Amino acid sequence: MTQNNQQLWSSLMTAALVIGTLATSSSGQASVAGTADNDSDANVAIAESAPNHIANDGVTTESLTIASTEDVVKVGEYHSRTSIELSQSEAIARILPHQLDDRQAATLYIRDIPVITFLAPLDEGGSATRDDASADVKVSGSQESVVLAQASASSGVDDYAQDPVWRATAIAANLNQLYRSGVDPSSITAIWDDEGDRLVIQVGDRELIEINDITILPDTTRNPAEDALQATNRLRRLLGGAEPLGEVYGLPAPEPAPRSSYDVVLRTLSGMASWYGPGFHGNYSASGEIFDQNAMTAAHPSLPFGTQVRVTNLDTGLSVVVRINDRGPYAHGRVIDLSAGAAQVIGLVSSGVAPVSLDVLGNN
Incomplete structure (x- = not known):
């Protein structure tokens, strides 16, 4: 055993x-x-x-x-x-x-x-x-x-x-x-176990539970690391009101995204980004495409369909290149609405909204 x-x-x-x-x-x-x-x-x-x-x-x-x-x-x-x-x-x-x-x-x-x-x-x-x-x-x-x-x-x-x-x-x-x-709720943490390549919630230095494909967040984000972090923060709050953690300790940095052929920055925008997916998946987008919440796409009020945009989450420093294929967002102060898949890449799912910079890209 x-x-x-x-x-x-x-x-x-x-x-x-x-x-x-x-x-x-x-x-x-x-x-x-x-x-x-x-x-x-x-x-x-x-x-x-x-x-x-x-x-x-x-x-x-x-x-x-x-x-x-x-x-x-x-x-x-x-x-x-x-x-x-x-x-x-x-x-x-x-x-x-x-x-x-x-x-x-x-x-x-x-x-x-x-x-x-x-x-x-x-x-x-x-x-x-x-x-x-x-x-x-x-x-x-x-x-x-x-x-x-x-x-x-x-x-x-x-x-x-x-x-x-x-x-x-x-x-x-x-x-x-x-x-x-x-128990001291602040001792509850989420870590990445390098030896086993697995995500673990622990109390002090003792393992409580492993988060994996059969142990998930009830409202799963479909991102095991995000699931582990959210479950940990719920335990910290419910067992004694400890402040939430901002990261899984020891989690390897994500592999850099492949360079886009669209390298020329035509202009830069900034504002708040949000994301959408559940409830819209499989419906028609404004461009006429079937919306796939896992694809790297986004909605923007005015950029032409097909425009490539590099979105950087200013809270996490993570970036993703998306293709505009829908219209929105319609909430005041928001400049782009990312698909669920794109939001996961830059760590936007748990916060819901975040400040971002947008680089509108053109052909090199």
């Missing part, structure tokens, strides 16, 4: 042993019914048969608490030797199992804000995988119950490590423990 899988597995074992113990006493399934109490959700503490360790300062955990509130599962750990109910105010992490693009998924919420979505991996043919041996957390909103189906006794580490609900459960339990222990 790799070092990365060991950390995830230590968290997953807390949930796995709980479900195994629960299922033995109830022929494979146990139902935890919600209460009609208006003041709090149902809170049920399920004691483990043996202590386990989660990757957080070597804390021994004796129980896993799961509380249901309609469609959401709340997960928390206790390091007391007594089975104690976890109050709603203490359990800040919640899990919502759902489907996303025909894939099993689970979204982790902190204080009702979606922070990270876990996806089932795709097989080699690009289809969503579904392992019957994986453990499911199914939530019935109408009955306010949580049904935990036991994993097969033959299931191994990889079975659980690939299941989005189990992965979300492990991280939620870890976050609840960090919150109760008074």
